[in-house]
Amino acid sequence: MQLLVNKAIEDFLASNHAEILRARNVAISNPVAGQNWLVDQHLLDWAAHQTGKPVEEMFEDFGAWLARQEPTRRLLRFSGRNFAEFVVRLEELPGRAQMVSENFAMPPISVRSGGMEMLQVTLPAGAIRWTALLAGMVRVMADDYGALGLISVEGHVISVQISDEEFADGRDFSLSPGTPKHTQQGRT
Known part of the structure; x- marks a missing residue:
């Protein structure tokens, strides 16, 4: 599971902060520095520091990105x-x-x-x-x-x-891409 979390964080950074991911890749080419990237939150902490964002804001951005996948x-x-x-x-x-x-x-x-x-x-x-x-x-x-x-x-x-609750039309929803789509109220 840790690998999935790390992969998700890397994908988030690649789509939103590619320059940070490049800098991280340079840093992990050094074996001693690379040990710091084994725990996922360190990467988001470091990315927040690199962008000047508060750490909580970086985590909120990551949560928003996850929900859009x-x-x-x-x-x-x-x-x-x-x-x-x-x-x-x-x-x-x-x-x-x-x-x-x-x-x-x-x-x-x-x-x-x-x-x-x-x-x-x-x-x-x-x-x-x-x-x-x-x-x-x-x-x-x-x-x-x-x-x-x-x-x-x-x-x-x-x-x-x-x-x-119904301010705007919600996005279509289906559990899998191949099934008929329904809105949040169950309409087709």
């Missing part, structure tokens, strides 16, 4: 018929990740309703990078479902206020 998008869309249902079911994400790979450690996610279409997604206090990554995914998925919402991050809490 069609296989990931299809898996995420399978989590709910509408955006609110998708957000509520984020609690299931760590368990689903464990089904894919037992050694993939994702922190627990808690979702609670704050009334008036307000949801709060909470991760452990030490999971700031995970919080940023998940916030990026949530932002993209709001657009994907066609929902109008205000998504804000404060520490390890993502607040999602849904103003209009």
Whole structure:
């Protein structure tokens, strides 16, 4: 699983920060420096430093990029018929990740309703990078479902206020490219 995560990070950097990936390749040609690239988050930390972005912003960008990748998008869309249902079911994400790979450690996610279409997604206090990554995914998925919402991050809490569940047409959705496509409301 670690290799898949590293590959995804490399693909993200190649599509958004190619110059950083080239600099990284030069750095890893030195065997001592290359040892630093064995853990995936170091590459994103280093990329954030190279671009002058805050580390959390780089992780949020990576989360948004992941959610735009069609296989990931299809898996995420399978989590709910509408955006609110998708957000509520984020609690299931760590368990689903464990089904894919037992050694993939994702922190627990808690979702609670704050009334008036307000949801709060909470991760452990030490999971700031995970919080940023998940916030990026949530932002993209709001657009994907066609929902109008205000998504804000404060520490390890993502607040999602849904103003209009059907603000715009959501993107077509199907579990596989060969099946008929349906919108989030199930129309053809």
